[in-house]
Amino acid sequence: MSLQLDVDLQRDDFQLQLTGTLPSDGVTAIYGPSGAGKTTLLRWIAGLEKSAAGELRFRDEVWQDHQRFIPTHQRQIAYVFQDARLFPHLNVEGNLAYAYQRRFNQQGPSPTQVGDWLGITALLAHFPGQLSSGQQQRVAIARALLSSPKILLMDEPLGSLDKPAGQKILHHLQALRQHINIPVLYVSHDIEELSRIAQHLLILEQGRMIEQGALMDLCSRLELSLSHEENAASVISASILNHDTHYGLSELAIDSSHRLFLAASPGEINDNIRLRIPARDVSIALSASTDSSILNILPCTIDSIEQTGESRILVRLKLEQQFLLARLTKKSADKLQLAVGQRVYAQIKTAALLNEGSPHE
Amino acid sequence: MSLQLDVDLQRDDFQLQLTGTLPSDGVTAIYGPSGAGKTTLLRWIAGLEKSAAGELRFRDEVWQDHQRFIPTHQRQIAYVFQDARLFPHLNVEGNLAYAYQRRFNQQGPSPTQVGDWLGITALLAHFPGQLSSGQQQRVAIARALLSSPKILLMDEPLGSLDKPAGQKILHHLQALRQHINIPVLYVSHDIEELSRIAQHLLILEQGRMIEQGALMDLCSRLELSLSHEENAASVISASILNHDTHYGLSELAIDSSHRLFLAASPGEINDNIRLRIPARDVSIALSASTDSSILNILPCTIDSIEQTGESRILVRLKLEQQFLLARLTKKSADKLQLAVGQRVYAQIKTAALLNEGSPHE
Amino acid sequence: MRSLIEMNSMLSAADLAAIVVTLKLATITTIILLLVGLPIAWWLANTRVRAKPLVEAIVALPLVLPPTVLGFYLLLAFAPDSPVGQLWQYLGGEQLAFSFSALVIGSVIYSLPFAVQPLQASFEQLPKSLLEAAATMGANGRDQFFSIILPLSRRGIIGAASLGFAHTVGEFGVILMIGGNIPGETQVLSIALYDRVETLQYSSAHWMAGGLIVFSLLLLGFIYRFNKTASLYPAGRVRS
Amino acid sequence: MRSLIEMNSMLSAADLAAIVVTLKLATITTIILLLVGLPIAWWLANTRVRAKPLVEAIVALPLVLPPTVLGFYLLLAFAPDSPVGQLWQYLGGEQLAFSFSALVIGSVIYSLPFAVQPLQASFEQLPKSLLEAAATMGANGRDQFFSIILPLSRRGIIGAASLGFAHTVGEFGVILMIGGNIPGETQVLSIALYDRVETLQYSSAHWMAGGLIVFSLLLLGFIYRFNKTASLYPAGRVRS
């Protein structure tokens, strides 16, 4: 069960060349700077780059090799394009119906449901030319979901949406994926968005695959450029211990010796959930303070320290099995005389934790 | 010196109706959910919505009233459209030259400079159809800058760009604005981006203006929906006291009694700069701890406390004149028994401060 | 009063027959023009064959021959002992020349450029991106053609149909040559009108020309009313 | 060998003159067609006047009249004592009928629909959003027309020019009527060719028709080679 790819595609001065196997379940994020080849890769997988040589296998089907080429319309994919590509002669309802009538599978959601999720029910009679960019993009997502595809390709689907709207859509996407398990390839340049939804990550740069693997591993590995970015974060998994309804908090177990409080999580007791903890939200103390609003103070060991800029360092903290990243000023590190192997306390502002970690599969 | 508007525009079930005066210098951010009318407002200001009734005055020129209508091409504006709108028959160089040849002012930057800022120099020979979305958007921004307009209208100009690229562009935009003072109307749904660049904020919802004013005021006023959002933050101004080159830090004075450390800021000693401090990055302690990596611990008074969700509260902290926002769990608040008027310490992770606050005008 | 009587007296049975033949011819020709023109135009719009300009030129060729001369060559081609004539008879047809079928064939050939050009232009300006989108939703080529290409090419189809129709109504040289001007079968309005002018029956010719113009004006005006593609793309809000 | 001699003997001085007149006529007509057709097509593509379908129908009207009949009415209009004829003479013209100018006017009127239709279709399919973008960069209407509209309508312009040219080369009824077949001035190739067929000089006619076809094929093929709009929009990557 996987998506095996081997592509070599030349375009003037740009070359997309990569070989690899992506998991064919869960959400695989494709990340990379502008012009890295993310769209080109998605297009090739969709069968829209006919001229490219390569091999592509989805689960047990060959989609492309040196003798076969399954055309796009037989691949049973759905594609949310970076530009919305709504059909200008059909209104929103017609656009949705277009996909729904041709859906690949009877199990998917109905237009009414999807329209509801994406908040476009009031727009059904509008033509694409009468929609705002964000509205167009939501209709495009709705249309793709209605196809009930075997795999969903999404190219910056939330690019022109505000945060709350985007989060609502991500939430529904999660819910849908739990219901009917469609793998998703998800292009985005927003790390926060990615780590919220993806289990797997592929990093592209100048048409080459820089790194590929489970999101959790990649996020906390210091040598990757990813963790040097403004948004560097660790992703850790935890299980729900109990829900404190009075304070609207959930208590989580990271491992046998570490507990964490989190704004009420949607899961059941014992569910595994994932947390994204931005490095900049983690501070280090030598003792566990008691008169601070910071609820989560976890004992841990300094695993490594790396200087990431003129004034800042990134500290990797080891819990039992998992790692936290903390970003500090060099000045603080000197003041506290931090060293590898030292026992310290990681302070995590509770409210800073993501409250929509996606369940493991 | 201002942009006075009074518009009433009906479109099926959408109505844009607002009256107000925007400053005609600095950056004014237009913020609002998808479909709020941001694009429509910008189009109207540009003279692209000819059918709309209304009055519009830019500085001492009348652009539209009941008898006059200055057409778009005479308004000396530049517009970065939400879709890039590059001319498909011209390559990147041709697109840039198109704007440059028709520029409204001789003082602006040259195509070489702008191409450099936006990282598109290698793409000059490409046609728009050969560019990635992000590349198209960068060319569109470059094109607008080359017009050397009297006012710059930007509709989600960084929508399809990754963070580092976006930040680089914002940086150049800042620099350019310091050099030739063009007012900017900047539509975005990314609060962080907005507060980085804008001095003024206009919040639109369903075609109405919800709020309008200086960004710093709006950000810390609790009653606004803005501060309830995930990204709520306060923006405060401070002046540079000195630069610590060893640690790459700058020391800032917020007021006579509050100091703050910040990763080396680009300004000169005594420069005023602006800082965005996200509410979630601020924690509260009853005493000033000394063994923590948190460098900035400011004494302050609790001004107000508001419950913003099931489990969270937002605390407004008064420094001397300015305010900080802190987001805490209810549990922490109870634990510390926080009350209005109480003296507490605000802990701000240094590294979390923005290092590119834009200078006041 | 006088004019009504005059008009009445001028519309002989033969004229009525000519009107019927003309409308029938123009309608059938237009339909065939679309059926033949659509695939040719689609192919031309999409092919990367190097000979494409040549094929385009060949399609436009009937235009450069004077109609009567074109008709003359068609007449040669339609002769019972020519390959085309033989084939036609083999397929069960009567003699081709001087039949209504011949008129249809001749008109189609003569008007083909007017049908192919607007269709091809429409097809070429069609955003391919929409076809890609349709393909991802499972639409095969045929499906795409009917669900996306045709509706978005309405402009070109209306252009092709109206030019084809009008040109067939007015056509005369080719038809005269291969039709033989036989009343009730191959005598069309344009020839009847031509006859009036040639035989100096001016007032009758004026009436007939006037009627033709008014009728065509109404019909074309009606066709063009459906030509509102533009309203689907309000200025500046299209995202292809 | 034989054929060369034959050909030589057939291309009389009059024929050569006819070739020159034809090329001159077709070229001038095509240029004027574009000059006249562009504004009409632009207006039609953008107007919201309710009578637009009517105007479109009027433009297409010359097609529904048989060319000779159209020519006949033009002849009436060109007469020295008609208003048009008077105006022409007032403007310093010689007699209009039987002059080269008359041919040009007649050809332009007759071919106008073929020019306006493709241009209008191109204009209507032009994304208005690009014009808005140009306007924000300070381009006024005229500037937009030359810098954006024209280059992006190349498809339509080539279509209009090629149809107009070919149609004028082949035109015959109108020209015959208003030209008076004066060698070197108004005798065109199509009439010469028609004469051959009428007077049963078949082999000469074949040669002439063949030459015309080959020449037109080359010329049209050459024109269509510039018709590569498509390459500007690689599949699926256009963002209008």
Place this chain on the structure above:
Amino acid sequence: NADTATIATAANFKPTLQRLAAVFEQQTPHQLTLVGASTGTLFNQIRQGAPFDLLLAADSERPARLEQLGFAIAGSRFTYAEGRLALIGYPAGRDLNPASLRAELTTGRGKLAIANPNTAPYGLAARQALEALALWPLAQGRLVRANNIAQAFQYVDSGNASLGLVAYAQVIHSPRAHWLLPARQYQPIRQQAILLQFGHRNQAAIDFMHFLTSPPAKDIIRHHGYAVAD
């Protein structure tokens, strides 16, 4: 034994033929269908098997060719009418005679309309007449050549040409002034009829051919401006 015949006729004779056909249809049970076009067109169509029974051509050459080629019944050819040439002018009332023709060509500025001598028999006759009057070289710059005799008339009638050599048949019943050219100035325009292969058993066509030579028919033909031998 009523029959239907299709008669192909040179366009210039069609009005006369309509009159003849009306009389003929009154006298006999037959029905006639009339098809008018230029003689050259009709010739080409007949060669390609057009369903015409009888041809009334505008000349004698093409019927002869048809006979030669076997598309027509040998020996059925005869002259049914002789065309006559008339000079007309614009405005309608002006003086018309050889002198005024010469004056117009030397000092006037108007055009002289004739049918195309290469394709139309009346055009050939017009050329012969001008040659006989020694005006042919003088006329060169002033000639406009119509496709057929009807157009030549229209050129003058519309005022675009000031003089025209047209068929007498076109002007005989009009109030417009004309000068009938003497028959000796040009070769006779012999309009011949011939029974076509297609109609060789068509009784209506055969009867009509005979009718054409009958005195009442000749009267009608003469009345329309043609000369007919007795």
